[in-house]
Amino acid sequence: MSDQASEIPRPEDATERPEPAGQAEPSERPRTSGPAVSAASVKGPLPESHGAAPEPQQVPIGTRPGGHRSPPNPRQYGKPQASVWSRLRPVGPTTIRSSTLCSALATAILSALLLGDGLGSNLLIVALPTALAAFFAARAAGRRLRPWTAVWAVGGLALLVVPALRDAGWPTFLAVVSAVALGSLALHSSRGWPGVLLGSLCLFSSVTDGVGWGARGVRERMADSRGWLGAVLRTTAVAVVLLIVFGALFASADAAFADVLGNLVPDVSVGEGLWRSLLFVVGLVGALAAAYTAAAPVHWDAITVRPGRARGRLEWALPLMVLNLLFTAFLAVQLTVLLGGYDKVMAETDLSYSPYARQGFWQLLWATLLTLLVIALALRRAPRGRGSDRTLVRSVLGALCLLTLVVVASALRRMDLYVEAYGLTRLRISVAAVELWLGVVFVLIMIAGVRGARLLPRAVAASAAVAVLAFGLISPDGLIAEQNVQRYRDDHSxxxxxxxxxxxxxxxxxxxxxxxxxxxxxxxxxxxxxxxxxxxxxxxxxxxxxxxxxxxxxxxxxxxxxxxxxxGGGRDGDRGGDEGDPYDPYDPY
Structure with missing residues (x-):
């Protein structure tokens, strides 16, 4: 086709198509009054203007004879279909601010210097510049601080107090994981069940985007203000060299100053260089991911869970009523046992005192967990639409929650009897704490049935965080030691x-x-x-x-x-007691 072809008007029903890459915009197209390009720009001889065959008329691609347009090819034209991820995070953040970059860099430096020696108050020190980076990024994006966001942020920082107070590794691990989950919730500001569950786990979805965001910001500053950035880097390098040189001289001159300096400055050896570098990268990536999430949070609440098909009243309520009757019968027997009927029960079951308590606790714990599943499934199939339906749902499920609370109390009583016989261990105190928290969840479900379930997801998450914080603050290892020492004073093993x-x-x-x-x-x-x-x-x-x-x-x-x-054969590690108070090998933890 010749470069001198004039533009042919499009049919009225034809729509605008995007120009292929490399072509001129519509306003830059050649007009019919002149040639499209100059003769000097065309290689080879130009065609003769007289006697040449008329050039065929241009027809837009995709237009059929008769004015009918063929369907567009989605692989070639038009905007691509919006993905699920683009709907969850529709808008990216603006250019990263200098305050956010500086806070992320401070997090990386503190991570490399402090986190390589163990966990303590250093976690809280590192978390503060990370929180500042997220705050600066959120403010630059126009986000406002909401009450629940403040609750999650303060709760996450409070959980990091546990490593500063307790030496035991297992409550520290629970506190750190819960702090990360609450921090992720604070950045996403989710409300419903999908948002609370996914928002507490998916902070890592911003790792790649956060690193790219920070890299673009650094490149822009290097290109626009090379002199300013170079001056800052040179000043920092000179200050570090002076501190190292004169600090080493003063430390070698005075032993007291060397001791003070050794307590304040981390001992970074050459062999730890790789480990410290890894901690620097982890701190920098984590801070950038938190800042990026604060600037462009993922709207997990946009994920909707369709309610299940409602069942009829009889079809829905009859199985749950039967389950309530079974709970009532079991709790009637438990009431007899709790009032002093252990002798009769043990005589009928051929079980001793402690195995009876131990055997029942785990079954009751599983019964509590399965009841939560039953309630969740029942709510999906519950009859709805009329006021009488809502009253039926509240009555049946409320009775089930109330009976389950009694089951929780019975399980905790069994664990108390078991601990009284054999002592407290880490496993026993952990499962007892989980059972107690499940009881709190059932209380929240009952309150939601009366006041509405709008706050239930966030209330359950907050109760879990409070439970982990309380579990760490009570010092489980200290409580275990105190209980076992008291049992020894009471002539137990x-x-x-x-x-x-x-x-x-x-x-x-x-x-x-x-x-x-x-x-x-x-x-x-x-x-x-x-x-x-x-x-x-x-x-x-x-x-x-x-x-x-x-x-x-x-x-x-x-x-x-x-x-x-x-x-000398003294009583050092024997378990004491008599033959009726043996050691329990069931729980090695």
């Missing part, structure tokens, strides 16, 4: 081998045991504390308190005292 595996949280209670039990119980804990030389920011309050206690009581002689008692 004590398992020294188990108590040796507790953390420094248990030292104050174990320190009250008589010798040689005290030395045998504290020997392993003291050895672990002596082997670790962590700085102040990675040392918990319980660990510092344990060091003080063991230092005052001559902890270096613990192993010698315990070994001497074993050699």
């Amino acid at each position: 004590i398992d020294i081998d188990y108590l040796q595996g507790l953390s420094a949280d248990a030292v104050p209670a174990l320190d009250t045991l008589p010798e040689p039990l005290r030395s045998c119980a504290l020997m392993e804990i003291e050895r672990s504390l002596r082997a670790s030389d962590t700085p102040w920011y990675a040392t918990s309050w319980s660990e510092a308190r344990a060091r003080d206690i063991l230092g005052e009581r001559g902890s270096g002689d613990l192993a010698r005292v315990c070994q001497a008692s074993r050699t």
